[in-house]
Every structure is written in C-alpha cells, then in structure tokens.
Amino acid sequence: MAAVKELLRAEADGTLSFGDYTLASKTKKENYEFEGDVYKVKTFSEITKLEKNGMFVYESVPGSAVENFRETDTEVVFTVSAKGDVQFTLELEPESEYEVFIGGDSAGKMSTNLSGKLSVSVELSSDQEAQVKVVKC
Numbered sequence: 001m002a003a004v005k006e007l008l009r010a011e012a013d014g015t016l017s018f019g020d021y022t023l024a025s026k027t028k029k030e031n032y033e034f035e036g037d038v039y040k041v042k043t044f045s046e047i048t049k050l051e052k053n054g055m056f057v058y059e060s061v062p063g064s065a066v067e068n069f070r071e072t073d074t075e076v077v078f079t080v081s082a083k084g085d086v087q088f089t090l091e092l093e094p095e096s097e098y099e100v101f102i103g104g105d106s107a108g109k110m111s112t113n114l115s116g117k118l119s120v121s122v123e124l125s126s127d128q129e130a131q132v133k134v135v136k137c
Helices: none
Strands: 008-010 016-018 027-034 037-043 048-052 055-061 065-071 075-081 084-092 097-102 105-111 116-122 130-136
Touching: 008 027, 016 037, 016 048, 055 065, 075 084, 075 097, 097 116, 105 116, 116 130
Parallel strands: none
Antiparallel strands: 008 016, 016 065, 027 037, 037 048, 048 055, 055 084, 065 075, 075 130, 084 116, 097 105, 097 130
C-alpha cells in the first residue's frame, strides 16, 4: 500500500483514506469536509493523527497510511500500513468491550478506558498491510 499522497481523501465507497508515513516533517490538512463532518489529519514518519469535528479519532506511532477507514456505532474497519510495526489508538465508547480482528483473525477482546481509548499493536514489515476490524461486543 502506498502512502496517501493527498494526506486525506474520500473514497468512492464512502470511506476515508489518510496518512503519509514517508514524510520527513510533520504535514497537516485541515477543514476537510466529508459527509457533514470536518476532518483534520497530521502525519509524517513518526505519527499520524486524525480528528473529526475537533475530536480525536485515530493516532498511530510511528506514522501510518490508513485506507478505507469506516466507523459506525458498532465497528471500525480499515487497512493500515507503515514502515514496520505500528501501534494505533482509536477513540471508541468509554468503558466498553471490543473484539479486535487483524487480517481476519481475532486478536482477542479488549476494553476501552474511561476516556474510550483502545490501543492495538500490529506487526508489519515494509510494504505490508493489515486489515483491521474492531467490533463492539
């Protein structure tokens, strides 16, 4: 998967793609309107962060590229790639349990903290991607 060179884009299937982990310095795109919401992305080799209407949605360390990101009340689905292993954090419902799937396989059930944050690590090698699905239990 290549980095998202336009930093943030809407896909024909109604999903979002964002992030460019190949950048040497922090770059951002703000005020991107999509389906009635306003998005902002900050991305480079060390971190990628997505906000929706000023609220945290996604963050990865190191930076990543995310394609076909879709979020509903019960699940979050996307494909992630990076230069290597990546840890991402999602903002979900506080104090709730979710099952995490990486590449179609269950990585187990995890609970969000009081602020609704859920952190997951994915083992990747260069030019590799992983399909991620987080489903509310």
